[in-house]
Amino acid sequence: MRNGHTTSLLLFFFFFFFFFFLQLVFSELSPNQRTTMNQLYGLLLPNSQFSPPSPWNVTKDPNPCSWKGVTCTSNNSAITNLSLPFFSITSSDFLVSLCQIDTLEAVDLSNNHLSSIPDGFMTGCGKITGLKQLNISRSKLSGPLPTFNGFAKLESLDLSHNSLGGSIDLQLDGMVGLKSLNLGFNQFIGSVPINLGKSMVLEELGLSSNRFEGKFPEAIANYSHLTAIDLSLNGSIPGDLLSQSNLLSLDLSYNSLSGSIPANMSPTLVRLRLGNNQLNGTIPSSSFGSLQTLTYLELDNNSLSGPIPPELSSCKNLALLNLANNHLTGVLPVQLGVLSKLQELKLQFNNLFGEIPIQITQLQTLQKLNISWNSLYGSIPPSISSLQALTNLDLRCNNLSGSIPVSIGNLNFLIELQLGNNKLSGTIPLMPLTLQIALNLSSNLFEGPIPRTISKLIGLDVLDLSNNKFSGQIPDFLVEMTSLTQLVLSNNLLSGVIPKFLLFVTVDFYSVKGHCITDNSIHKSKLNLSNAMEAVSKPVNMMLKSEFCTYYKAVMPCGMSYCIKKLNWSCKAFQLLNPERFVQELMVLEYAYTMRVTPSGNVYSFGIVMLELLTGRPAISEGTELAKWVLTQTQLIHHNKWKEILDCRLLSDASRGVHDQMLSVLRIALGCIALSPDERPNAESLLDLLLDVTTI
Ligand SMILES: *[C@@H]1O[C@H](CO)[C@@H](O)[C@H](O)[C@H]1NC(C)=O
Ligand SMILES: *[C@@H]1O[C@H](CO)[C@@H](O)[C@H](O)[C@H]1NC(C)=O
Numbered sequence: 001m002r003n004g005h006t007t008s009l010l011l012f013f014f015f016f017f018f019f020f021f022l023q024l025v026f027s028e029l030s031p032n033q034r035t036t037m038n039q040l041y042g043l044l045l046p047n048s049q050f051s052p053p054s055p056w057n058v059t060k061d062p063n064p065c066s067w068k069g070v071t072c073t074s075n076n077s078a079i080t081n082l083s084l085p086f087f088s089i090t091s092s093d094f095l096v097s098l099c100q101i102d103t104l105e106a107v108d109l110s111n112n113h114l115s116s117i118p119d120g121f122m123t124g125c126g127k128i129t130g131l132k133q134l135n136i137s138r139s140k141l142s143g144p145l146p147t148f149n150g151f152a153k154l155e156s157l158d159l160s161h162n163s164l165g166g167s168i169d170l171q172l173d174g175m176v177g178l179k180s181l182n183l184g185f186n187q188f189i190g191s192v193p194i195n196l197g198k199s200m201v202l203e204e205l206g207l208s209s210n211r212f213e214g215k216f217p218e219a220i221a222n223y224s225h226l227t228a229i230d231l232s233l234n235g236s237i238p239g240d241l242l243s244q245s246n247l248l249s250l251d252l253s254y255n256s257l258s259g260s261i262p263a264n265m266s267p268t269l270v271r272l273r274l275g276n277n278q279l280n281g282t283i284p285s286s287s288f289g290s291l292q293t294l295t296y297l298e299l300d301n302n303s304l305s306g307p308i309p310p311e312l313s314s315c316k317n318l319a320l321l322n323l324a325n326n327h328l329t330g331v332l333p334v335q336l337g338v339l340s341k342l343q344e345l346k347l348q349f350n351n352l353f354g355e356i357p358i359q360i361t362q363l364q365t366l367q368k369l370n371i372s373w374n375s376l377y378g379s380i381p382p383s384i385s386s387l388q389a390l391t392n393l394d395l396r397c398n399n400l401s402g403s404i405p406v407s408i409g410n411l412n413f414l415i416e417l418q419l420g421n422n423k424l425s426g427t428i429p430l431m432p433l434t435l436q437i438a439l440n441l442s443s444n445l446f447e448g449p450i451p452r453t454i455s456k457l458i459g460l461d462v463l464d465l466s467n468n469k470f471s472g473q474i475p476d477f478l479v480e481m482t483s484l485t486q487l488v489l490s491n492n493l494l495s496g497v498i499p500k501f502l503l504f505v506t507v508d509f510y511s512v513k514g515h516c517i518t519d520n521s522i523h524k525s526k527l528n529l530s531n532a533m534e535a536v537s538k539p540v541n542m543m544l545k546s547e548f549c550t551y552y553k554a555v556m557p558c559g560m561s562y563c564i565k566k567l568n569w570s571c572k573a574f575q576l577l578n579p580e581r582f583v584q585e586l587m588v589l590e591y592a593y594t595m596r597v598t599p600s601g602n603v604y605s606f607g608i609v610m611l612e613l614l615t616g617r618p619a620i621s622e623g624t625e626l627a628k629w630v631l632t633q634t635q636l637i638h639h640n641k642w643k644e645i646l647d648c649r650l651l652s653d654a655s656r657g658v659h660d661q662m663l664s665v666l667r668i669a670l671g672c673i674a675l676s677p678d679e680r681p682n683a684e685s686l687l688d689l690l691l692d693v694t695t696i
């Protein structure tokens, strides 16, 4: 009896304290929301696909406001955002329950396993007056598009990358505030929807990769705020789409639009992107006279013909003019020389002929000039040195002749010079010492010895002198070019022995005339292991950290900087092997990785290192084989099967989160090995990209 009394007293205290404890922790979140969150927690658990720990743990942390993906108001009185991507949510009840939280502003349910949107969700969440963003992309939804009633404040709706089907009629028309709609990558059929909110405030519309049929609807032009349309569709651009009053920006790039560019354009246009379509006809000259604010004009990769209209010179604010990959003919209009704000001029892959007009060399702000793959002739004007802001100059694959003007050395910001496949001759002048990405003089008519001045280019990555008539001994001074990674000397009249580069230079050299050569192609310096170990022991040397490894900078006795990669033993994938055995294996073989730290940041090599790590395959001949293999695979295999490219040894042990990180790193690595150096991320953005991945 006494004992029983004590027990109930203890129970009372226990409950009191437990209750008190709950009260204390949840003092501000309303009981309703607390109950709902516990309900959601219960619905999440049984389906959890997570290798433990699960994202939410009520025992460990009873306050829902501090759970992963949950955002509350600053005083913790109400839940405002639920961001639950990759939560392995499968239950429709979960969707219905969460709508009880009537203070929600943003809900992200992307990357889950939901098969449909239940009616309870549509009615429940439709009533939430403050809901602005809803994202259920990539979540395996199928069936028809539900009707959105209510959702009065919804501004952004993303249902892309699901398997939704059927036609779209009035399901979305009830929303009054919708500004951004993405229905891309589904299986919708019928005609392109035109009822997308009666209030006509839509700004962005994504409809690409569906099975819509028919013509581009004229009525789309009624959405006067629309600035970006992505619909992979066909048909021509409606005549009045570009002329709506107050139109600032329109992006119709990467669709399958055909026909010609409408001549009437709104004088308020700042940015017009029509690239990567099938537009034909001429560039309408009359429209540009009045486009005083036009700053970005992109018409690239179409089938446009006729001349470049001189009237473009009226667009005084143009900063980017991209007309590349068309069938444009005629000469480079001298009038373009007045575009004093132009920063990029891209005219490559056209049929332009004639000489490079001196007026073009007066563009004081021009940074990138690409006129490659045309039929320009005559010589490079000495006034080219007036382009004082120029960083990349590409004149390859034309018919240019004469010698390179000596004044070219004055281009103090030039980092890339592409002059291959022309008819240039004479002596090579002193090149700008700023050159980094490449100096390519291949397939021209240069002759005589390789000039000594070339060795001053100590920041240069790639030097291609192939297919000329350079003669004499291969000079030793080439080894002074300490950033060089690729040297191409083939098809010249050179002889002798390739000098010993300190490290990592791929030398491509063979001779048509059968001169004596010794091709010792690839040089790797022997890494001083004790120096490397010492560098790795000091956190101050740390450069980058990812899920799998940390990169350290190490300076070798010879003065060269290396990037040393250390695998993170804590990563589950590597725990199978003990550290000692791993080192032994390294010595026997994964080669210990070394990477030159060049001034330009050898992003390509870094990409290769990442690929080796992700695929578990060795990089044969400095990565070219591996890069080729990965590029082919990623083109052949649909991106949701890219996992197959990854090292199965890593996959078998890693959690789903780690898989996704690996895929993200794979995407970054693909960027690093992009064929064109300027498509590769620079060292700083690379760091940001990697940090993004590792903090997900
Ligand atoms: C919650 O965390 C506790 C430790 O705080 C742990 O014992 C329990 O297994 C976790 N529960 C789940 C479902 O992960
Ligand atoms: C908490 O802050 C919100 C505004 O964010 C306010 O409306 C509400 O009254 C506050 N609640 C409490 C309990 O202080």
Ligand SMILES: *[C@@H]1O[C@H](CO)[C@@H](O)[C@H](O)[C@H]1NC(C)=O
Pocket: 071, 080, 081, 083, 105, 106, 132, 133
């Ligand atoms: C929550 O959602 C609002 C409204 O969409 C958004 O402005 C805010 O940035 C989001 N906050 C967080 C922490 O995600």
Ligand SMILES: *[C@@H]1O[C@H](CO)[C@@H](O)[C@H](O)[C@H]1NC(C)=O
Pocket: 085, 110, 111, 135, 136, 137, 138, 156, 157, 158, 180
């Ligand atoms: C929706 O989520 C996906 C995947 O997380 C993301 O890529 C996309 O940008 C989001 N959509 C919007 C409109 O924010």
Ligand SMILES: *[C@@H]1O[C@H](CO)[C@@H](O)[C@H](O)[C@H]1NC(C)=O
Pocket: 218, 219, 221, 222
């Ligand atoms: C939309 O445009 C079409 C023709 O382009 C027109 O007939 C129709 O009245 C417009 N609708 C609205 C609501 O303005």
Ligand SMILES: *[C@@H]1O[C@H](CO)[C@@H](O)[C@H](O)[C@H]1NC(C)=O
Pocket: 212, 213, 214, 234, 235, 258
């Ligand atoms: C548009 O595509 C449909 C098939 O989806 C085709 O029948 C039609 O000929 C195409 N129209 C044009 C102008 O290419």
Ligand SMILES: *[C@@H]1O[C@H](CO)[C@@H](O)[C@H](O)[C@H]1NC(C)=O
Pocket: 276, 277, 301, 325
């Ligand atoms: C040009 O567009 C076509 C599709 O119309 C695409 O396959 C190709 O890759 C594009 N080329 C460039 C250089 O973007």
Ligand SMILES: *[C@@H]1O[C@H](CO)[C@@H](O)[C@H](O)[C@H]1NC(C)=O
Pocket: 258, 259, 280, 281, 282
């Ligand atoms: C443009 O292409 C269409 C077919 O898409 C063709 O009928 C028309 O003749 C072409 N126009 C010009 C100027 O090439």
Ligand SMILES: *[C@@H]1O[C@H](CO)[C@@H](O)[C@H](O)[C@H]1NC(C)=O
Pocket: 374, 375, 376, 397, 398, 399
């Ligand atoms: C270069 O000029 C020659 C004639 O001098 C011509 O046959 C050839 O097609 C031209 N090449 C290019 C790329 O324009």
Ligand SMILES: *[C@@H]1O[C@H](CO)[C@@H](O)[C@H](O)[C@H]1NC(C)=O
Pocket: 348, 368, 370, 372, 392, 393, 394, 416, 418, 676, 677, 678
């Ligand atoms: C010029 O355009 C060609 C073809 O698109 C491209 O491969 C090259 O990298 C461009 N050159 C520069 C310097 O951007």
Ligand SMILES: *[C@@H]1O[C@H](CO)[C@@H](O)[C@H](O)[C@H]1NC(C)=O
Pocket: 396, 397, 419, 420, 421, 440, 441, 442, 443, 462, 463, 464, 486, 488
């Ligand atoms: C140099 O330019 C030519 C085109 O003129 C190109 O074929 C070659 O691949 C380039 N060399 C290097 C090393 O990129």
Ligand SMILES: *[C@@H]1O[C@H](CO)[C@@H](O)[C@H](O)[C@H]1NC(C)=O
Pocket: 528, 529, 530, 531, 557
């Ligand atoms: C490595 O460098 C240290 C000095 O930094 C030197 O004492 C040692 O002999 C070197 N080892 C080899 C194998 O070169």
